[in-house]
Amino acid sequence: MPTHSVTRTQETAATRNETARPIPKEAFDWYDEYAHGMINRREFMTRLGTLGLSMAVLTSALLPDYAQAEQVSFNDPAIKASFLNFASPKGHGECQGYFVTPRELDTTAPVVLVVHENRGLNPYVKDVARRLAKKGFIAFAPDALYPLGGYPGNDDEGRSMQRGMERAKLEEDFIAAAKFIKGHEKSSGKLGAVGFCFGGYIVNMLAASMPDELDAGVPFYGSPAAEELRAKVKGPLMLQFGDLDKRVNATWPDYEATLKQNEARYTAHFYEEAMHGFHNDSTGRYAPENAELAWRRTIEFFNQELS
Template sequence: MSQPKRDDIPQEAFDWYDEYAHGGMDRRTFMKKLGTLVAVGYSMSVLTSALLPNYALAEQVSFNDADIKATYETFDSPQGHGKGQGYFVVPANKTGPLPVVLVIHENRGLNPYVKDVARRLAKAGFIAFAPDALYPLGGYPGNDDEGRAMQRSMDRDKIQQDFIAAAKFLKSHENSNGKLGAVGFCFGGYIVNYLAAVESDLLTAGVPFYGTPAKKELRENIKASLMVQLGEEDERVNKSWPDYEADLKRYKVPYQMHMYKGAKHGFHNDSTGRYDEANAKLSWDRTISFFTEKLS
């Protein structure tokens, strides 16, 4: 089953979804706004199937793929929620030490799309670990609305501490080569920027996809190489970039930024109509090449 073409959906619908997905609008208001488009000829089923995730579309690497092995691992997080858990995926036919990459989800927990990203990394030869921020509440609940509400109810500082603990767990793993990368999406992109800034020697390389920067007072700590991935039509995130770039230059951080023409917020996520296949492939190829160069 294919998604409706994103070019058939008005930009205002994507803007409403972005506001809804980031807590600025409740579901009832979001659906009411979509109803105004139905009144002028759009199909509600087409709108919702394009905007809301269909995770059956997001499996590029099967969990049964013979080239990978996936398990769940727990880690200690004394400054966070005490314990954390994540999806741990390794190449089946390689032995350590190997480069390791932390995979950081959006603002709704460890959904199937992010688990697939971890499998894609393992398929490419990396050890990947995707923590679930919702683990203290029982884990990703199986739908994004509930997951988003759960994550919003949690202490943000403790969530950040959990990701620091996950990063240290992965970096020090017995099969790690000691070089840690991190890739994240939206909220996860922010966490990549935060991990690069909170401790200078934690990350070797980070790839934040459409994520906002860490607090200004932390940025002088950044030493990791960064590849910043942004969509041209993502006004909310992009407005933070000029100030962030100025600080990266000021502190002589090795970075590159790619702005993807016509791409929306969430363009890498292949479970919704915001997915941009060409830009997603290009950005992912760049991500794999970047990690190969910086972490090997």
């Protein structure tokens, strides 16, 4: 693997997410602003009202439909899913995560921390953990909201709950989770991490906070760690970006300059016509071909770095 590389991938018109095309891109941009606390719900709904489309059409494209998005059932006979508690003395004390293993796990396997978006451990992220277990990894997906009772079953409420938590303690919880799962009796001692949005930021933060313990990181559309920490990042990282994600992509030039200065190993992939959240198959932002390619690259990267 070269020290660093950047690629751009174009999704063909034949396989682009057709259901999202009738919705103006501004709607998705406004949803991103709303989801990240830049505008409130009233402002978000007011802006949607200016588009001249029915609110039912808009909300069906923008809001998640988890029942339709499941790829691996929790009843899949190839995996075994449960919950494990772990200690986070510098964070919120006792925390919990979704623990998924291949059912026929006779020895040990590489472990992958799966980090959710800014709304707690929703069904999409649990499904991602099950997908990893189907590929032979041990997956562990912490729920940042566990100290408050756990993911509430509603993304809006979960987002509000997570926004009210102390950021430094949340970060310590994920550091504790990474160390916990790396030291698990079934762990081979190799640790990977994959995260989405806020979770992508957490992967970048882990790469900076525990560079000698994280063996491979894949942040999907995640911003970098605090500037004072970035000098510690050495990789390997595989960074996944949607070309239309202006907010996150604006952070990339400075981050890449630091990675080059660090002589870190990294690969960055940019997917044309892809928005923030393009891997999330529960919403209209989902771009099937790009998501499949990004996930295939992720699995290949983990196989290479964690074997």
